[in-house]
Amino acid sequence: MDLHGDRRAPDLCPPAQDLHDETLQEPLASFAELLFEESLGSQRLNHWWPELALEEGFRAKTLKVQRNGGQGGCFPCHYDNSGPPSKRSITCLVYLNPDWTDGDGGELVLHPFLEPDIIIAPLMRRAVFFRSDLILHSVRPSSAERFCFTLWLDGPTNSREDVNLTAKLLRSELETVDFLKRSPVQRSVSRAVNSELYEESLLACMSGMPGCDEMLQGHRQHVTQQLAHPQLGPFVEFLRSFTCSETVRLCEPLTADVFRRKQDWARRRVDFAWTLGSNNNHPVRSCRVVWKFWIDDD
Ligand SMILES: O=C(O)CCC(=O)C(=O)O
Numbered sequence: 001m002d003l004h005g006d007r008r009a010p011d012l013c014p015p016a017q018d019l020h021d022e023t024l025q026e027p028l029a030s031f032a033e034l035l036f037e038e039s040l041g042s043q044r045l046n047h048w049w050p051e052l053a054l055e056e057g058f059r060a061k062t063l064k065v066q067r068n069g070g071q072g073g074c075f076p077c078h079y080d081n082s083g084p085p086s087k088r089s090i091t092c093l094v095y096l097n098p099d100w101t102d103g104d105g106g107e108l109v110l111h112p113f114l115e116p117d118i119i120i121a122p123l124m125r126r127a128v129f130f131r132s133d134l135i136l137h138s139v140r141p142s143s144a145e146r147f148c149f150t151l152w153l154d155g156p157t158n159s160r161e162d163v164n165l166t167a168k169l170l171r172s173e174l175e176t177v178d179f180l181k182r183s184p185v186q187r188s189v190s191r192a193v194n195s196e197l198y199e200e201s202l203l204a205c206m207s208g209m210p211g212c213d214e215m216l217q218g219h220r221q222h223v224t225q226q227l228a229h230p231q232l233g234p235f236v237e238f239l240r241s242f243t244c245s246e247t248v249r250l251c252e253p254l255t256a257d258v259f260r261r262k263q264d265w266a267r268r269r270v271d272f273a274w275t276l277g278s279n280n281n282h283p284v285r286s287c288r289v290v291w292k293f294w295i296d297d298d
């Protein structure tokens, strides 16, 4: 519940409650309802994108409500699914900040592998979906109180190919770059490829906090080791030549380039709004694609 670097949050936070524990479902009924609610759940996503093969039912779901007290709380770069034993497949974030304005910080930044960053303001009713094992992301320090609701859906992630960077992949070719953009195996080189990004976000979130120096040291050691490896080192350098400094900024709700998919969403008062990237037929499979929607006012 508390965010890294938020100095005031820990003593204000109630202890985490695990609603998979059935004895808690009655006293926390309204929250538990969300765990069983299927409108944003696996069934719906499986219906649209059967290739996701998400597990269904409340045991395959995790919910988190997060409060950031506004004293600089943030998240350094991470994948929500960084490898086994995690089963997280889809992350859904819903923001609950009616008064957020430019300058408050707390933006979510998506860092799709070797693609431009996407900066997303945590606007009220905005929701963001992405593949938990494909999208590196971070949250900028927030100087205003910030609420975020997270839903994680489990799926069949972390097969051997998702985890092991085999020697035959270490080819400095465009085809491999394209493959890594779409494969969770990118996680094994992400830290070295995005070394500065990790370091900057760690410093922004943790500077002066206990453990920061150790984390920084651990990060640098890992990167140095990979770069020194006779096959991996040159491969990482090759990938680094594709990193880009462009960003896409999403601070206002989109209107003009909205892609509406009314039939189903209208009934639920949810507007499917936008896709980014080239592979719109299979949005969830591609790390280039992020999609989001926000919910109508009443
Ligand atoms: O607060 C956010 O916007 C995202 C939080 C996050 O990345 C996480 O909980 O893993």
Ligand SMILES: [Fe+2]
Binding pocket: 078, 079, 080, 137
């Ligand atoms: Fe996350």
